[in-house]
Each structure stands twice: as C-alpha cells, then as structure tokens.
Amino acid sequence: xxxxxxxxxxxxxxxxxxxxxxxxxxxxxxxxxxxxxxxxxxxxxxxxxxxxxxxxxxxxxxxxxxxxxxxxxxxxxxxxxxxxxxxxxxxxxxxxxxxxxxxxxxxxxxxxxxxxxxxxxxxxxxxxxxxxxxxxxxxxxxxxxxxxxxxxxxxxxxxxxxxxxxxxxxxxxxxxxxxxxxxxxxxxxxxxxxxxxxxxxxxxxxxxxxxxxxxxxxxxxxxxxxxxxxxxxxxxxxxxxxxxxxxxxxxxxxxxxxxx
Amino acid sequence: xxxxxxxxxxxxxxxxxxxxxxxxxxxxxxxxxxxxxxxxxxxxxxxxxxxxxxxxxxxxxxxxxxxxxxxxxxxxxxxxxxxxxxxxxxxxxxxxxxxxxxxxxxxxxxxxxxxxxxxxxxxxxxxxxxxxxxxxxxxxxxxxxxxxxxxxxxxxxxxxxxxxxxxxxxxxxxxxxxxxxxxxxxxxxxxxxxxxxxxxxxxxxxxxxxxxxxxxxxxxxxxxxxxxxxxxxxxxxxxxxxxxxxxxxxxxxxxxxxxxxxxxxxxxxxx
Numbered sequence: 001x002x003x004x005x006x007x008x009x010x011x012x013x014x015x016x017x018x019x020x021x022x023x024x025x026x027x028x029x030x031x032x033x034x035x036x037x038x039x040x041x042x043x044x045x046x047x048x049x050x051x052x053x054x055x056x057x058x059x060x061x062x063x064x065x066x067x068x069x070x071x072x073x074x075x076x077x078x079x080x081x082x083x084x085x086x087x088x089x090x091x092x093x094x095x096x097x098x099x100x101x102x103x104x105x106x107x108x109x110x111x112x113x114x115x116x117x118x119x120x121x122x123x124x125x126x127x128x129x130x131x132x133x134x135x136x137x138x139x140x141x142x143x144x145x146x147x148x149x150x151x152x153x154x155x156x157x158x159x160x161x162x163x164x165x166x167x168x169x170x171x172x173x174x175x176x177x178x179x180x181x182x183x184x185x186x187x188x189x190x191x192x193x194x195x196x197x198x199x200x201x202x203x204x205x206x207x208x209x210x211x212x213x214x215x216x217x218x219x220x221x222x223x224x225x226x227x228x229x230x231x232x233x234x235x236x237x238x239x240x241x242x243x244x245x246x247x248x249x250x251x252x253x254x255x256x257x258x259x260x
Numbered sequence: 261x262x263x264x265x266x267x268x269x270x271x272x273x274x275x276x277x278x279x280x281x282x283x284x285x286x287x288x289x290x291x292x293x294x295x296x297x298x299x300x301x302x303x304x305x306x307x308x309x310x311x312x313x314x315x316x317x318x319x320x321x322x323x324x325x326x327x328x329x330x331x332x333x334x335x336x337x338x339x340x341x342x343x344x345x346x347x348x349x350x351x352x353x354x355x356x357x358x359x360x361x362x363x364x365x366x367x368x369x370x371x372x373x374x375x376x377x378x379x380x381x382x383x384x385x386x387x388x389x390x391x392x393x394x395x396x397x398x399x400x401x402x403x404x405x406x407x408x409x410x411x412x413x414x415x416x417x418x419x420x421x422x423x424x425x426x427x428x429x430x431x432x433x434x435x436x437x438x439x440x441x442x443x444x445x446x447x448x449x450x451x452x453x454x455x456x457x458x459x460x461x462x463x464x465x466x467x468x469x470x471x472x473x474x475x476x477x478x479x480x481x482x483x484x485x486x487x488x489x490x491x492x493x494x495x496x497x498x499x500x501x502x503x504x505x506x507x508x509x510x511x512x513x514x515x516x517x518x519x520x521x522x523x524x525x526x527x528x529x530x531x
Contacts (some may be wrong), residue, residue, distance in 0.1 A: 087445065
C-alpha cells in the first residue's frame with residue numbers, strides 16, 4: 001500500500017553544502033504490516049518517515065500511498081514523535097482531540113472515541129488531568145491516542161520510546177503490540193534499538209548512513225502475539241545478529257550479548 | 261496508579277508559611293526601613309529640604325491629599341493607556357516578526373532604532389509635533405514600554421516544538437489556526453514575562469513624559485514641588501509612584517496565575 005520508488009532526498013544546508021539524506025530508496029509496505037526502520041544516526045530514517053507523512057517531498061523518485069502520490073500531508077496518517085509534545089495548557093482529553101479540532105472534524109462522537117482510546121492505553125480516568133501531572137510513559141500514551149483519534153490507516157512513529165527509561169520502554173513496546181493487535185493498521189516505526197525493531201516488526205528495514213540507503217530488509221518469522229520472550233528464539237537471534245552485523249560490520253559482533 | 265493527592269495539613273501549613281514569607285516579611289522589612297530612616301533624620305537633624313523624614317512626607321502629602329490623589333490618577337491613566345496601547349502594538353508586531361525572515365529583517369532596524377533614541381530627548385520634540393495633550397505622553401510611555409514585550413512575545417511564538425508545527429501541518433491546519441491554537445498559547449509564559457517588564461517601564465515612561473509636558477500627574481508634581489523646595493511632597497509622589505509600580509506588577513502576576521495557571525509552573529499545586 002505504501003510504496004517508495006527510487007526515492008532520493010537531498011538537503012541543502014545554509015552554506016550551500018548538499019547532503020544526501022536518502023539515496024535511491026525503494027520499499028513497499030503491505031496493508032496492516034508492521035515495518036521498523038533501524039540504523040545509525042544520519043541514515044535518513046526520519047527523513048523517510050517524513051516523506052511518507054508528506055511533510056517533506058522527495059528530490060527524486062516518488063512516494064505513493066494506495067497508488068496516489070504523496071505530495072502533501074494526508075489526513076489518514078497519524079504521527080507519534082520522540083517527545084510527547086503535548087499541549088501544556090490542555091487537558092489529556094483535549095490533547096487527544098487536538099488533531100480533530102485542527103482538521104475541523106469534531107462531532108458528537110469524538111469525545112467517546114477519544115475516551116475509548118484512552119481506555120485502550122490504560123489511561124481511563126485521566127481525561128481531565130494536565131499533561132504535566134503524567135509520567136513520561138503516560139504522556140507518550142496520550143500522544144499515541146492523539147495519533148489514532150482520527151482513525152488513520154497508517155501510523156508513523158519516529159523513535160516514540162526513545163526518551164523513556166528502559167523498563168517503561170519495554171512496557172510501551174508490549175502496549176503498542178497489543179494496541180496494534182486490537183486496531184490493525186500499517187505501522188512504520190523508526191528506532192535505534194535492534195531488540196525493539198525485531199520484537200515489533202514483520203519486517204525490519206536496516207539502513208546505512210551517508211548517503212542513507214536500505215542495506216537489507218529482514219523478515220522476522222517469530223510467531224505473534226509476541227513478547228520479549230522471543231528474545232530466546234532462534235529466529236529472533238538470527239535476525240538481531242544479522243542486523244547487528246549490517247550496522248556494526250561483522251567483526252564487532254558478539255553473539256553472546258544482546259544489546260538493546 | 262493514581263497520582264491525585266488531597267491537600268494534606270502538612271501542605272496547607274507549608275502554604276501558610278509561604279504566605280508569611282511572601283507578604284509579612286517584606287512588609288516588616290519595609291516598615292523597619294522607614295523606622296531607620298525616621299530615626300536617622302531625627303537623630304542628625306537632617307533638614308527637610310534635603311532628606312525629609314517619613315513623618316514629614318506623610319504629613320505634607322496628606323495636607324494636599326485631594327490634589328495628590330488627582331495627580332496620581334492622572335499618572336495612572338497615562339500608565340494604563342500606554343500599557344494597553346503597548347500590548348495592542350506589540351502582539352501583532354511579534355506575529356509579523358515571526359511570520360517570515362524577510363519581514364523580520366525589514367522591521368528589526370526600526371525597532372532597534374526606536375530603542376536607541378533617548379526618550380527624554382524625544383519627549384519635547386513630540387510635544388511640538390503632537391501638541392500639548394495626553395497623546396505625546398502616551399506615545400512616550402509606549403516607546404519606553406513596548407520593546408521588551410515585542411521581543412519576548414516573538415521569542416515565545418518561536419519557542420513551539422517543531423514537532424507540533426509538523427503535527428499541525430500533518431493535520432493540514434491553516435497558518436491562522438496554527439497561530440491561534442499552538443503558537444499563541446505556547447507564547448503565553450513569554451508574553452507575561454514581557455508584560456511584567458512593560459508595566460514597570462510604563463510607569464517610568466509616564467513620569468518621563470510628565471516631566472516634559474503636563475499640567476498634572478506625579479511627574480509634574482515632583483517637578484513643581486521641588487521647584488518650590490517642597491521636598492517632602494516630591495518624596496511623597498516618589499513613594500506613591502513606587503507603590504503604583506509594585507501594585508500594577510502584582511496585578512499582572514495575579515492575572516497570569518488566575519487565567520493561565522499552567523504558564524507559571526504552579527499548575528500542580530494550583531489545581
């Protein structure tokens with residue numbers, strides 16, 4: 001459904017340097033597939049995500065969703081960023097409703113829909129709270145609700161758990177899998193964590209930097225529903241070892257240690 | 261899971277002691293200052309035309325109480341009008357400055373230029389140009405007060421996390437609703453920081469204007485009473501001015517706390 005065809009994106013910095021963030025990237029993602037993008041900093045993961053979001057246009061090549069070229073943001077896409085970026089003056093409920101307000105799509109059922117989402121992420125009863133009364137993990141749950149409230153068919157997540165502590169991070173990863181199980185949609189998920197990438201994904205897209213390219217796409221065959229127990233599986237092990245090899249090069253791989 | 265907590269007696273006691281420190285201690289310190297002042301004036305027989313004792317100031321100011329009140333109200337009117345006009349000018353200006361880099365580079369030289377002109381020197385010229393009435397006083401007040409408000413508001417409008425702007429673009433929101441629903445609310449703490457500076461400067465500006473051109477106002481009262489060596493009255497006017505500045509500042513602080521509790525960092529304890 002999402003299809004990138006030989007996408008290249010070049011940024012021009014102020015002093016005239018041309019930086020190739022993405023070069024010749026082709027990728028197609030099926031409906032309701034969970035794809036994670038993993039790679040070192042500067043490999044163009046976020047740029048790729050923003051091209052799918054329609055926030056950035058490719059310099060060459062095309063991005064299309066359902067056969068329609070992406071030339072501007074489309075309303076049926078939801079985005080979650082690394083920071084929750086909730087509105088500090090608005091309640092949790094109003095933060096979730098925010099995209100509907102911005103799109104002028106508020107109706108009588110909107111509040112119920114938002115309340116149902118908050119229940120889904122375990123924040124029932126927090127509707128009237130202010131964001132600063134919530135922990136980082138809870139704020140990110142609200143941000144996920146905000147991304148889902150307009151019932152998008154595509155969810156783009158840019159390192160959504162990157163700012164959380166390690167334990168909250170694992171908890172949120174499981175939460176996301178549960179939410180995705182209940183409300184299937186196409187997810188494109190950027191992360192720095194190899195474990196996270198493998199646990200979540202149907203396919204892991206490994207990217208290499210300068211210029212950003214797809215190094216390899218790895219199928220993860222572990223059965224769903226998954227938990228972090230899959231870390232013990234042979235499939236999981238093979239996939240993470242392969243990713244680590246692609247990112248760090250063969251010589252640095254220590255098969256005895258799983259680095260998140 | 262719940263993080264709600266009923267206000268404990270411990271907490272309310274702490275709030276009481278906070279009130280003690282915020283109100284009682286400053287009042288005591290101020291009174292003590294006046295007592296020391298009074299004592300020094302009496303002990304060394306300082307002549308009233310040099311430094312009058314607080315009791316002299318009070319006595320002589322009260323003697324012409326209704327006149328002083330009239331002057332105070334005249335100054336208050338100039339301060340408030342100047343403040344309101346400053347807000348009316350500064351906020352749209354801040355929006356313009358942040359709208360595009362081209363507009364910003366076109367406007368900034370003018371802004372800096374208005375700030376580099378000494379207002380005291382400008383005042384008599386403005387009187388000639390605008391006539392001897394309330395208008396030049398308000399213009400001076402605005403020129404003194406508006407600049408920090410523009411700068412802090414513009415800074416606030418630019419302080420929005422880029423992700424929120426992306427979210428707004430992803431929602432295909434108009435520039436207008438981006439401004440109204442995201443940028444302006446985000447700028448509120450910055451705008452209030454500017455307002456606090458502006459209200460204090462508005463008092464300064466009004467008095468500068470009254471020095472040059474006025475037939476009423478506390479600035480005028482200071483000029484005329486010193487001309488006749490009524491130094492205690494001049495001191496009285498000075499004290500009224502400082503009290504006016506403090507009260508107006510506190511009103512801005514209270515407005516922020518009441519209407520924008522999330523802006524002051526007290527949202528947790530405020531709710």
